[in-house]
Amino acid sequence: MLAVVPPPVTVRVPAKVNLHLAVGDVRPDGYHDLVTIFQALSLVDEVTVAVADEPGVECHGEGADQVPTGASNLAWRAVRLLAAHVGKDPDDPKVRVVIRKAIPVAGGMAGGSADAAATLVGLSSLWRLEISRDELAELAGKLGADVPFALYGATALGTGRGERIVPVLGRHQFHWVLAFDRRGLSTPDVFDELDRLRLEGDPPRVGAVEAVLEGLSSGDPRQLALLLGNDLQAAAVSLRPNLRRTLRAGVDAGALAGIVSGSGPTTAFLCEDGDTAVRVAAELAGAGVCRTVRVAHGPVPGARVITTEEPKPAPPEVHA
Ligand SMILES: C[C@@](CO)(OP(=O)(O)O)[C@H](O)COP(=O)(O)OP(=O)(O)OC[C@H]1O[C@@H](n2ccc(N)nc2=O)[C@H](O)[C@@H]1O
Numbered sequence: 001m002l003a004v005v006p007p008p009v010t011v012r013v014p015a016k017v018n019l020h021l022a023v024g025d026v027r028p029d030g031y032h033d034l035v036t037i038f039q040a041l042s043l044v045d046e047v048t049v050a051v052a053d054e055p056g057v058e059c060h061g062e063g064a065d066q067v068p069t070g071a072s073n074l075a076w077r078a079v080r081l082l083a084a085h086v087g088k089d090p091d092d093p094k095v096r097v098v099i100r101k102a103i104p105v106a107g108g109m110a111g112g113s114a115d116a117a118a119t120l121v122g123l124s125s126l127w128r129l130e131i132s133r134d135e136l137a138e139l140a141g142k143l144g145a146d147v148p149f150a151l152y153g154a155t156a157l158g159t160g161r162g163e164r165i166v167p168v169l170g171r172h173q174f175h176w177v178l179a180f181d182r183r184g185l186s187t188p189d190v191f192d193e194l195d196r197l198r199l200e201g202d203p204p205r206v207g208a209v210e211a212v213l214e215g216l217s218s219g220d221p222r223q224l225a226l227l228l229g230n231d232l233q234a235a236a237v238s239l240r241p242n243l244r245r246t247l248r249a250g251v252d253a254g255a256l257a258g259i260v261s262g263s264g265p266t267t268a269f270l271c272e273d274g275d276t277a278v279r280v281a282a283e284l285a286g287a288g289v290c291r292t293v294r295v296a297h298g299p300v301p302g303a304r305v306i307t308t309e310e311p312k313p314a315p316p317e318v319h320a
């Protein structure tokens with residue numbers, strides 16, 4: 001009898017921005033305790049997993065040439081981890097992963113983490129596993145601090161290394177402009193730079209997270225704009241001084257506020273509404289302070305299986 005090969009599964013997964021990122025002191029394991037608010041944005045990667053005799057990872061799209069396709073690819077690490085967890089051979093999982101990237105690589109928007117989360121969700125469907133999101137989140141946390149959030153999406157409070165996730169309820173949409181820098185930044189380098197700046201002096205620290213939660217629930221982008229903050233911003237700007245100009249240019253173009261996204265170097269600008277975001281994007285693109293500009297909104301759902309018929313939302317794209 002012929003074995004039935006299940007059809008490939010495609011998963012859409014969002015980028016994130018940290019609306020609030022408080023970084024504690026370095027811990028003995030090299031990580032830092034965080035208190036962060038993640039928001040998932042409508043800038044998405046798509047990951048297809050399929051049964052294949054020739055296993056491996058393929059990557060296309062934004063920054064694909066900077067993504068390793070061997071054993072260190074986060075999506076491949078997710079394949080191996082889930083295979084081992086469910087009793088399959090991690091050295092011969094008979095799976096091919098195709099990643100279509102829109103999230104900038106090493107951009108502080110958790111693109112690699114998103115691909116890993118998408119792979120977990122895609123394989124759960126391909127292999128017809130009875131596995132809950134919470135069980136997947138346990139596995140996700142082993143792949144990286146940011147991976148569990150990409151499973152849940154929406155808006156969430158992250159604590160611990162950032163992997164402990166509690167949803168933040170809210171029905172308001174916020175509109176963003178994202179400015180991609182010319183090259184990525186390494187996350188460990190940015191945390192190290194923050195440790196160095198803190199030894200030397202007193203870089204700014206964000207305020208209380210409660211105020212940001214209130215700002216979110218008000219739904220008023222003007223209120224939220226005043227409360228955005230990121231302890232890693234000083235470190236990212238120290239390593240990439242040109243970000244100062246980008247941040248200023250976004251606000252000059254009409255954004256309510258701009259922040260470095262996570263460890264950077266992507267900058268994220270909160271705007272009054274969608275029309276303003278498109279105008280700010282066009283002006284920022286013309287200012288020559290970044291490589292590429294995108295508009296996005298959030299919150300959006302986390303990693304989820306899509307049918308092939310579902311059209312991909314195409315955010316207006318503006319090139320500098
Ligand atoms: C900074 C943040 C903010 O959301 O995102 P990105 O800007 O990278 O997207 C995250 O904390 C990044 O999470 P993620 O990229 O998954 O980090 P991991 O792979 O787990 O860790 C990479 C390295 O970053 C540093 N790291 C990460 C998380 C944390 N809480 N403390 C740390 O010091 C450590 O040096 C660690 O070895």
Ligand SMILES: Nc1ncnc2c1ncn2[C@@H]1O[C@H](COP(=O)(O)OP(=O)(O)O)[C@@H](O)[C@H]1O
Nearest residue numbers: 073074075105106107108109110111112113115
């Ligand atoms: N699937 C993947 N997509 C992007 N980067 C990946 C992937 N797998 C491994 N990486 C590596 O992880 C590093 C961090 O990438 P990424 O998650 O995009 O950035 P960030 O941690 O700044 O959000 C990259 O420099 C890249 O070499």
